[in-house]
Amino acid sequence: MTLSADEAARFAALLEEHQESLVTTWTEHVASTLRGRLSHAELQRQNSELRRGFRQALAGSAQDLAGEPAAELRAQLAELSATRARQGFTATETAVSIFSFKDAVLTTIDAASGGDAIALRDYVAFSSFVDEAALFTFDSYVRVREELIADQAEQLLELSTPVVKLWEGVVAVPLVGTLDSARAQVVMERLLQTLVDTGSPYAIIDITGVPAVDTQVAQHVLKTVVAARLMGADCIISGIRPQIAQTIVALGIEFGDIATKASLADALRYVLAKAGQTKQKRREL
């Protein structure tokens, strides 16, 4: 049901005439659903701006929320949802903030007209307009939350793949969690770049934090090792726990001549011994 021009005009007048009582009633409704997580003054300010937005849209004889006269109201609603989403309110709490505008308007109409038939019809039309507005908030809310989640996933990708320098000439990549293609790519790039930057001849890939080593993970690790070798670095895989070792054997994955160790400490000891040998040889020559 869309608003007719008459209805819109009557409501615009109503929203103007009773603005103070409307905003007050509305704010009380919203405050009770949010249980004090936003200050009363803050809500009062938001609601009074929204009321102005609604009035403006209706005065511009908006028939529904999609039209041009309601553009500013849409922007306000999107802004409100974005703020609420970031502050950690639920989608319901956000939408109810708009829905409760209807309660406030109903209270005001009751007081003003004593409930005659025209007022009632007007109210039904107006009510569907507010519903649309609330659904719009819901949509915006979900969109903002999805953006937040995507951002966090990206941050997590950055966080979870550090390349650390363990010793002079030894860098290590402690892998934690699921190693999918995107992360494997990040790990490889970081490792190869660090090898260049530090001039390290040894790299240790530690998979202690990877819960399951399947063929995909193995393939990613093997590719990284081969790439590091092409650059002249020696790669050691560490963190092979007993259950992982048995699984790798059953799967039939071959690590070939790549050195593997049970723990990061073993790998470091192995690398240091190897580096020591090389130094000694050089001294003897």
Place this chain on the structure above:
Amino acid sequence: MSEQGQRIEVATDQDVVRVRQLVRTLAVAVKLSLVDQTKLVTAASELARNTLVYGGGGSVEVAPVDNGRRKGIRIVFSDQGPGIADLDLAFTDGYTSGGGLGLGLSGARRLVDEFDIVTAVGEGTTITVTKWCR
């Protein structure tokens, strides 16, 4: 099957991770040993990824089972993909029609106690695996 069976639709890489987590949770609940847990989770990961990559997506059902003597976990992977034309070739170590290592299907069979595959060209593939507590 048991009343506690759970089903996951596999359509993205994230779903494969969810399958793995669900299998691990249930495997811990029926008290599989750590090695068997890891083997089953790895097999589930391989087969769920096959469902996604080669079957074009499908569903995975995980349920605890009890044959009176032992408890275990049964997992059913099904898709409506192209099916497998040559099973012997598909089970050959090192053979892959994609870009993998060619060990997933054959390796998964070695990781579980019971392995059953039903496939027909053009009609999809259903794989049922079971791992029992020792």
